[in-house]
Amino acid sequence: MSVKTYTYTDTTQISPHFNVKEFRCKCGANHDIIISDELITKLETLRDKLNCSKIIVNSGYRCSAHDKNVGGTGSGQHTKGTAADVVCYAQNGQPISSKIVCCTAQDLGFTGIANITSSYTSTHLDVRTGSKWYGDETKGTSTVTNDFYSYFGISELSETDSSEVIACGIDVSKHQGVINWEKVRASGKVDFAILRAGYGKEYSQVDEQFERNYSECKRLGIPCGVYWYSYATTAAEARQEAAVCLSVLAGKSFEYPIAFDIEEQKSLANASELCLAFCSEIEKAEYYTAIYSFKSALENNINDSVKNKYDIFLSHVGVSQTTYSGKYGLWQYSWTGSIPGISGDVDLDYAYKNYPQIIKASGLNGFANNQDNDKISSSDTLEQILKHVASIDEKL
DSSP states (O other): OOEEEEOTTOOOEEETTEEGGGGOOTTOOSOOEEEEHHHHHHHHHHHHHHTOSEEEEEEOOOOHHHHHHTTOOSOSGGGGTOEEEEEEEOTTSOBOOHHHHHHHHHHHTOSEEEEOSTTSOOEEEEOOSSSOEEEEGGGOTTOBOSOHHHHHTOOOOOOSSOSSOOEEEEEEOGGGOSOOHHHHHHHTOOSEEEEEEEESSOGGGBOTTHHHHHHHHHHHTOOEEEEEEOOOOSHHHHHHHHHHHHHHHTTOOOSSOEEEEOOOHHHHTTHHHHHHHHHHHHHHTTOOEEEEEEHHHHHHTSOHHHHHHSEEEEEOOSOSSOOOOSOOSEEEEEEEEOOTTOOSOEEEEEEOSOHHHHHHHHTOTTOOOSSOOOOOOTTOOHHHHHHHHGGGTTTO
16 A cells, blocks of 8 residues: 655645645644555545535544544554545535445445444545454444445435436426325326425415425325525525525425525526525525526526535426536426326426435435434534544544
8 A cells, every 4th residue: 555755734736636734633743744545546536426516634644642632542544644534515515424425435445434423424434454344433433334335224325416317206386286196196207296385585475285285295105395486686585585495394304405496587686696595594404405497597697606506406498408518406397297186287307316315314304314313513623523533543
């Protein structure tokens, strides 16, 4: 295994997405940094596999003294330059569950892997030689598994972005009237439904069919998500809309994203700011968010940084293949669909991600983490986290 030594002040870009300074020992002393080439290569592969927007290295190389200061033995994998504790972020800006990271790291051949925080956001990864070690620090240092998929109850992961349709769905509102959801389910044409929860910033603007549509989907086992139609023209109004939306979502669970529907001309004039205002409020409440809009609006009114931060629910109808060049997880391809149980036309959608799996594994949208739903409090510092996980360094 090739391990290189760098000076403490070195700022070499050692790979497309990682710099030496990210792996400096947290002790602050001016000493050398040791980093394994294999570790960096595998972290880059992990980043590509999970389609991360970024990977934050919370702890890379540790000198022996610092390792002991945070409760370690002074001789763990971090002291050898072969380990990193990381948080992986999705394109929508949300941390990717450590459960998914552990499974993917297992597939990529990391030899030391462990979930290290009860919020399932931080993961220990190393490229040790010898026998493998797979663990879950939240369940004790003696917790070792041979397979993270079975341990976390996750089926084999699909790609987070794909050109292949994973599921076919519909999006509905009061305009579809009283839907016979049993016929919809029996038709075999609908794998999921995106329900309009409401519109605007007033509590009186909840979609009059939402409660019934939601309860029927739950009763019949139809995975569902939500969209909220916006009339906002300012960030403050968008946040008001988010507050009303959250009040409607309270106590419910959704397998698909919560989408911000922005298409009014007055809204599009300030679209990027409105999307950030609404979606950030939804994210704070631990929901998986998306932006719905027309192809032209996505191309001309919403900047790339916003589109890269959140999933995109693309509306581009009347074509057999969209010419939209950006990434999207959902595509509304028709406004004139015909589905048994629904009178008149209904919007038809494709999903390109396994949203139920991603959302449930991450404990979002009203779904608790399968193993532990405790969150790290804002008072937890990096040093506290390091001390919390240092007890496994002898094994790691």
